[in-house]
């Protein structure tokens with residue numbers, strides 16, 4: 380299978396980036412091909428500007444970076460996105476990637492308020508990280524909001540079959556090496572669980 384991994388974290392040595400590397404290495408070990416799109420290091424421009432909101436025609440072609448991002452999605456059988464939860468949302472960099480790459484006519488169509496995803500047939504895995512414990516997020520209703528707005532409104536709406544939303548909670552600066560290693564094992568096991576037979 381062909382995988383696209385999209386990751387948003389400004390610090391290359393962060394926990395989030397380490398998760399992305401472990402996951403990608405596991406997929407390659409399973410014989411899959413993968414491209415990791417490291418939005419910060421590759422300098423993705425997250426700003427959806429006026430011209431991109433114009434109707435797409437010969438005079439307003441899709442920007443080169445968006446065309447490449449969409450080509451990567453089109454070529455992939457599975458998309459995995461990784462990011463920390465900031466204010467319980469995706470970082471602006473990832474949001475900008477979604478705003479620009481998941482464009483109308485590519486990721487969805489809508490009419491009369493009904494959205495139809497255009498990326499059906501593709502699988503997705505969402506991997507997020509938070510400082511707060513998951514039970515606290517669940518109790519406050521915040522986890523439900525995350526799932527409605529991110530899992531369903533973004534990825535399922537675009538047509539993806541969401542295989543898993545894997546979440547790592549209580550990731551704090553003083554995280555022990557042993558716990559971090561357990562988390563790396565868990566992200567590798569996620570790759571094996573979903574993709575070991577294909």
Ligand SMILES: Cc1cc2nc3c(=O)[nH]c(=O)nc-3n(C[C@H](O)[C@H](O)[C@H](O)COP(=O)(O)O)c2cc1C
Pocket residue numbers: 388393394395396463464465466467468508509510511512550551
């Ligand atoms: C701007 C910002 C906002 C954050 N908002 C939240 C939040 O709303 N809830 C939460 O549990 N953690 C929040 N965090 C903590 C991060 O989710 C956590 O530190 C991070 O995921 C740890 O992973 P990392 O080492 O890869 O950065 C926030 C962190 C930052 C920098």
